[in-house]
């Protein structure tokens with residue numbers, strides 16, 4: 001296999017990233033066998049995605065290969081610490097962070113990577129966490145008059161999220177996280193996700209790369225990104241993001257027709273063009289502003305940037321040197 005990286009080094013000598021076209025990246029799969037079949041893929045398709053086996057083979061398998069190399073090296077590092085101290089330390093999970101805009105496909109990417117990493121010959125235990133569980137409940141957002149800022153830094157209980165990640169990284173065996181439901185558009189009361197000492201934890205959320213300057217209202221100065229071993233920013237043009245957001249809104253709305261508990265139930269009776277106008281207005285007045293103010297500025301903190309084109313196909317990959 002011959003990969004021509006000279007052009008990239010020459011053109012981007014001042015960039016902290018190595019740049020790959022999709023074709024160059026696909027070659028880095030290095031004959032890793034296809035570890036998911038059509039049945040697995042079906043489970044990964046989330047709400048409406050048209051994720052193809054070709055996309056998995058060309059983009060996500062090379063990525064899983066890279067992550068496995070990093071994880072193996074991290075395990076060797078832990079062995080060195082054990083050898084040096086003469087004591088066996090607790091298992092410390094390797095944390096992969098996935099950041100990016102609302103509706104860019106973070107949770108789909110996270111679920112896909114979970115399946116691929118589990119299927120690797122080492123059969124590592126891989127858990128998922130989504131940071132929306134640490135949003136303040138709607139009642140709190142309403143009382144603070146920031147319901148229109150859901151997803152903005154001030155809408156999260158960042159202290160609890162950081163404590164959660166810190167506990168995981170300290171080797172605590174059982175850690176509980178609150179749950180958010182897109183269906184009820186709120187935190188689910190008295191329900192938790194339990195994480196029990198996995199080998200790998202994938203944390204997905206628009207805030208995983210945010211740090212001190214994004215939280216001037218907070219007193220503490222430790223952030224999720226301090227505990228993340230490898231971070232991925234999923235990137236796309238704003239026009240695509242808006243379309244994907246509206247598509248997802250319409251899918252939620254369809255699913256909500258029969259479910260009176262759904263937040264989207266009230267939109268179910270509206271004609272489709274009115275529902276589209278509402279989704280479009282929410283995008284413009286909340287998510288687009290959050291993207292520009294608080295999410296996009298974190299992109300260059302990522303270890304890897306996956307740039308999507310239309311139809312969610314990855315077109316370009318940047319890997320931190």
Ligand SMILES: Nc1ncnc2c1ncn2[C@@H]1O[C@H](COP(=O)(O)OP(=O)(O)O)[C@@H](O)[C@H]1O
Nearest residue numbers: 046047048049050103104105106107108248312
């Ligand atoms: N790789 C993909 N291929 C096709 N559709 C996708 C892909 N990733 C996400 N989607 C679709 O885009 C929308 C947003 O994806 P989601 O994973 O919910 O985003 P996020 O977690 O970033 O908000 C969903 O409708 C999902 O089905």
Ligand SMILES: CC(C)(COP(=O)(O)O)[C@@H](O)C(=O)NCCC(=O)O
Nearest residue numbers: 101102103132150151206282286287
């Ligand atoms: C709960 C969220 C902040 C989480 O983002 P996501 O999981 O979609 O990336 C977002 O879906 C959201 O509800 N934003 C507020 C405006 C809205 O879309 O209703």
